[in-house]
Amino acid sequence: MKVTYADIYDVIRLIPRGRVATYGQIAELAGLPRQARRVGYALSALPKGAAVPWQRVVNANGEISMRAHPGADRMQRKLLRLEGVVFEAGRIPLERFQWRPKS
């Protein structure tokens, strides 16, 4: 079946406040195993003003991934800290903050 960017956005909307998810994790939940990259592609195409908590998506290392817009990584960090997510040595301890759906 065809998985569109909108489907990926739907998964990202499920991430609770104060939690983060990795690209690979979202890819898997969206039915796209091993296609983490496409999640990144979808986010880069995210329309301005879309109701998607994009800041809760980080890479597998708990770090913020680079993007075209300069300074955006700094803002992402700020937004996450406001939600209670802690950064240690420039990264998020995923064992504590990664979203675990269903459990």
Place this chain on the structure above:
DNA sequence: AAACTGACTAATA
């Protein structure tokens, strides 16, 4: 229709 564009990950050296 065809070319171009991108927020990744895991494995290996």
Place this chain on the structure above:
DNA sequence: CTATTAGCCAGTT
């Protein structure tokens, strides 16, 4: 720690 490699495709122009 860094570098390289293979795996992946919808949306926009």
